[in-house]
Amino acid sequence: MSRFEITAQPLTAEAFAPFGDVLDCAGAPDKMINAGLCGRYHDRARLDFGDGRAGVSLFKAEPRSLPYTLDLLERHPDGSQCFVPMSEHGFLVTVAPDDGGTPGQPLAFVSAPGQAINLHRGTWHGVLTPLHDPGLFAVIDRIGDGANLEEVRLDPVWTVRA
Ligand SMILES: NC(=O)N[C@@H](O)C(=O)O
Numbered sequence: 001m002s003r004f005e006i007t008a009q010p011l012t013a014e015a016f017a018p019f020g021d022v023l024d025c026a027g028a029p030d031k032m033i034n035a036g037l038c039g040r041y042h043d044r045a046r047l048d049f050g051d052g053r054a055g056v057s058l059f060k061a062e063p064r065s066l067p068y069t070l071d072l073l074e075r076h077p078d079g080s081q082c083f084v085p086m087s088e089h090g091f092l093v094t095v096a097p098d099d100g101g102t103p104g105q106p107l108a109f110v111s112a113p114g115q116a117i118n119l120h121r122g123t124w125h126g127v128l129t130p131l132h133d134p135g136l137f138a139v140i141d142r143i144g145d146g147a148n149l150e151e152v153r154l155d156p157v158w159t160v161r162a
């Protein structure tokens, strides 16, 4: 594997913890509701909208495939960003630690069907990257003033392999 290649790993809450939250229905629900017909996995994401407000948007993104060229990382300094798939497919999640204001070595994860993610405020990440059609997601993020966006073009680019 070359220096600028990374292998995508299965998404787990533990591995993703430095970057955000993983939402899924693993294990017993926090509470049973609706006359015992629904399990509630309660309050599973640390949302943060700073001086803005919460917005819910739908994203319809083109599916990509592995190996994937990661050529851009971005972050939202003023709020978190939550991606909830509206299909039973996994998707590619790329993140990186902050290294003095620029992204460090990226990491790649492939989510399991039924998993959603919430990127914490300021986390470096690749743009939404579905791996299957439809690339349909609900996105909960900050609506407010300012761009709330910092982008870094990677040079050299990274190749993400399965
Ligand atoms: N730009 C936008 O709304 N989406 C990106 O922030 C992204 O993470 O996909």
Ligand code: NI
Residues within 6 Å of the ligand: 074, 076, 081, 125, 127
């Ligand atoms: Ni984003």
